[in-house]
Each structure stands twice: as C-alpha cells, then as structure tokens.
Amino acid sequence: MSVTEVQFQAARVEDAPAIAIQGRSQWQLTWRRLRSDKVAVGSIVVIFLVIIFALAAPLIAHLTGHPVNTAYTGIGENASGNPVGPGVHGFPLGTDQIGRDLLVRIAYGARISLFVGLLTTALATIAGVSLGLVAGYFGGVVDAILARFFDAALAFPFIILALALASVFSPSLAIVIGVITFFSWAGISRIVRGQTLSLKEKEYIEAAKSLGAGPMRIMFIDILPNLLGPVLVLSTLYIPAAVTFEATLSFLGIGIPEPAPSWGNILSEAQQFYHVAWWYVVFPAAALLITTLAFNLLGDGIRDAIDPRTERIFAGGKASRGKRGRRRNKDGGLSLDQAIVVGQQGDQTLDISRQPDVGGLDI
C-alpha cells in the first residue's frame, strides 16, 4: 500500500467519521427534548387514544349494535324510566335519559370536540399568523387598524357575542366554529405582530431586502420560520381551550344542537339525573377532562422543549400564555414566555402598562 493511496482513501468523504459530528437542527433538538419528557410523551399517547376513539365511533356503534341516535326505550331504561347503569343489557357505559348508548354517544361527541378544537385552532392560527405578520411588517396605518381589531377581539367577552348570535340565528356547528375562531386568532396575532416588529429590524432581513426580496417572501420565508415556536405552543394550548369552549356553548344550549351528541350537550342533559345515574355525568366529564388535560400538558411540554430555559416547576397550560413577567434569563436573552409578553406589550397605547391575556377563551 503506497502512501499516496492511504492519503487518497482518508480524504474520501465517505470515510470521514460522520456519526460523531452530525449536526442537529433546532427542531431535531426540540423533538429530542420532547421525547425525553415523560409527561409530554404520555399526553401524546393519550391524545392519540382519544383520536382513535373518535375515529372508531362508527365501529363502536357497530360492535355494540347501538346506532348513535337510537333510543332503546325498552332495554335502555329501567322500570321507572331512568337510564340503566354500565354493563346492564349490553350498554358498556350505561344509557342516557331516553335509552341511548352512552359509550357510542361519547365516542361521537369526541368527533365533534376534536373536529371543532382542531379546525378552529387551524383557522385561527392561519388568520392570526397572516394578520400578525402583515401588521408587524408594514406597521403604520395598517398596523394601527389591525391592532385595534386585536384589542377588540381580545377584550370582548366571547360569551356575549355567542349569546347574541345564537339568539338571532339558531345554534349550529358553523356558528360555534365561527365564534371560537373569532376569539382565538387575536391572541396569536399579537404574538406574531410583536415578534415581527423586532425581527424585521434584523440584519438578515436587510440583506434579504437588498437582494430584492419582496414583502411576501420576507414575511413568509424569512420571518415566519422564526416564529413557529411560539405559534406552535400557543396553538397547542388553544386546542383544549376550544374544546372547552365548544362544550360550554353546547352545555348552555347555544352550541351543537341535539340530537347530535357533544360532550357539552350530553352533560347538560345529565343534570336531571344526579341522584339516579352517576355514570351519565362521570363518563362524559372524564372524557372532557382527560382530553383538555392531555392537550394542556402537551402544550406545556412543547414549550419547555422549544425553550429549555423556562422554569419547569409550574407545568400548567396557562403558564405558557406569558404570565411570567419580568423573569430574566441567566444569559440575558428573551425566553419564549418573555417573547410572548413582549408581543403583547409591543406598542401599547394604553395609559398604564398592562399584560393582557393572550386568549379570550377562558370560561
């Protein structure tokens, strides 16, 4: 073996010790951190199970032989006409007040909840990100007008609009989706706008401009990827908020109308049966609590994974909504929470400094 041959071999790219120095992108790092977070992984598993449960609703109806809206007045009710308990007459979780299979109805309710939760969050994210980018990037009059819209949507008590709309038009799925979306986009917009305001002053944006990039390219190709972290966290936290929102509207009778099952309207009907049918309250309530808790925990986990500097003692959903105020990081940078707060506070025209909540969704 000649010397030249050895040198040649070592210089070949394939022979370099590639494994040891593999670079990892920001998202790979985030994913690795998320995977090592047991609570986050657990909540992902739970969310998958809920999704499977929802998708399998027709299958469950087929297996039990109980279509979702069929009332079994004979076997589904006891002698005094009340719901029968779990396991009685082949109803795994019992029946409701007119003898419908509660398990099947909860499964179909999961479809409504997840559909509303995911769709409204997607719509709100798209609208919020686009409007936030436009407001932050263009500034001036556009920003002033849009900012007033954000404020109005954030400050307006959603329940009042929902009531007014339900009073003028009869309640429907479309109105539910519209109302929830309307009250969700503004929070995301504020964050995106605030972040865009600071990012657009960076050198690389100047470089992009001098290369002839147009506003659309700068907003969506150069700025947007840097905002995906906070947006992802907020979106994940909006899903349980939207699920709760839908359930509450349906509970009040201004959401999903009967006979379509929603966890909210099931729990509304269940109110008549506290003394005789505990299962009627407990099972849909458990489904709702498990779902919202899992999404809240996941959102929290994602936030910690994206920004490991945040303090991990308060693993609560709304922690991520930017209530941590003035905490300084050791390295002086902005944590995600602070970025959210900055986003909220950017260009405050209020008289005194306030930290408005990101979401108007709390019920």
Place this chain on the structure above:
Amino acid sequence: MSMVWFLIRRIITGAIVLWLVATGTFFLFFAAIPVATVARNLAGRAASPPVLAQTTRYYGLDKPIIVQYGHFMGKLIHGNLGESFYLQEPVTTIIKQDLPITISVVIGGVLLWLISGLAVGILSATRARSLFDRFATLGVLAGISAPTFVVGELLILFVFVPLNDHGITFIQTGYNPITAGFVPWLGSMILPWITLAIVQAAVYTRLSRGSLLDTLGEDYIRTARSKGLTERRVLYRHAVRAAMTPVVSQLGIDVGALLGGVLVVEQVFGLHGLGYQVVNAIPQGDQPVVIGLVILAAAFVVAANIIVDMSYAALDPRVRIT
C-alpha cells in the same frame, strides 16, 4: 389631579366602547335580518298579527334604518330596555329582581378565588420547590384544564348528593335570598363560589407565585432587608403589594371570563340570576331580554376595567398614571 383626568378619559373611552357595543347589537338584531323577522323576534313567535303590527309601530320598524337606530339609542339613554314578551315585564324589572342573585355569586366567588389563589400563590413562592409548592402545582394544572360546568356538576354529584342523602341539608341548590337568613343563603351559595374558585384560583396562584418570586429578587427588597426589617414586613409591606400588579391586571382581563363563569354556574346550580335569564331567553326567542342583558354585561365589563386600572396606582408605587 392627574387621577381625575385619567378617570375622565377612561370614562369617555368606556362610553365610546359602550356606544360601539350598542350599535353592534342594534345592527345584529335589527338591521341584519328582515323587518318581519325582527318584529317576530321582538314580539314572540306566537304573536298575533295585531300584536306584530303594534310591535312594528312601537319599535318604528317601518321607518328607515337610521330613524330606528335613533329610536333604539334614545330609549337606551333613558334606561328603557324594552319589555320581555315571555315574562310580560320590562327588562329593567327583571334586572332589578335578579341582580341580587348574580351579585351574590360574583362577589363571593371573586373573593373566594382571590383569597385562595393568592394565599396558595404566596405560600408557594415563599416555600418555592417545597412539597407544598409541588402539590399546589398539581392542583393548578387540574383547575386550569377543567371547564366550569364540569367542576360544578362533579361537585353536585360528589358533594351535594351524598350530603343530602345522609340528611345533611346545609348545602342546597337553587337560591335562598339573604333576607331568608344568612345560613340558608350561604348554603345555596357555597358550591357556586367553590366552583368559580376552583376554576379561576389556579390562574391567580401561578400568577401571584411567579410575580412574587420576581419581586423578591428586586434590589429594593434587598434594601428593605438590609435596613433590618423583619422578613414578615418585607414580604407583606414591600413585596406582596408590588407583586399584586399583574394579579390586578389579570382580574381586569378575567371580567369577561367571569361573566361566562357566572352564566354557567347559575345554569348548573339552578340560580335564577341574570345569566340564567339570558340563557333561557334564547330558546324562547325573547330578544328584548337578550339585547338588554348583552348591553348591561358590556357596561359591567367597561366599569370593571376602569376600576381595575384605578387600583394599579394604589397598589404599586412604581406605576404612575399619565
């Protein structure tokens, strides 16, 4: 002096917001749908043609939209919110009757949620990372995830029903006016308050804990300590007071959420307050009640926000009203 100017300015802004809400309400209820539908909405589904004609005249529905708008606003300024055709009463009478119930729920609920939220938050902050802190964290998480009506229903199922089955009738559902005695009133209010507190206190616990931890790291706290003040005095006179600013601002934000919470709680516990009235007015198509209460709710939100803004300055000496 600046305080007076600030107040005047806030009242003017508040009035503008209210005007916008009233205008929006007018357009939603009167202008967005055909006149015949409006008349039917206002007079009730079962209204006879003469009643419909009378309603049309009363509200001036046959006039141009701008005249109708003037009519609507004129009546509003005089405090006339119309008449519920279902209850056969002026909306203002309904408000007068049912306001005490809603106020009972709101005041007790807010007090309980603030006291429990702040107490747990302050204890958590002064004992950061202790067992208590971790336990509180868990409670906060559960409270944040739970919808109000689910908490209420579970409290009825697991507290009210077993107690009643065992003959303990202190806790009741439905409303007992305070004139009927303090204990029955308390018994009818305790579960609604606890429900609101469980759902809302979580936010305040975390907020006060985080804010207090931040404040305790400030230089002026070190100064206070080095002056030789007792830890107790440093904590309560210097730190807690300043740490309350974000808590108060959150309270302003939560006023809207509070309305939703009260609506739900009244529904769950069968309290016939204003929230109950508005929710039940919808299936009956009783629009005068909905319109009146929507505007009242907006006025409440505006007023509450002014009060919250005023209390900043009182709490945190660093905040200067401009």
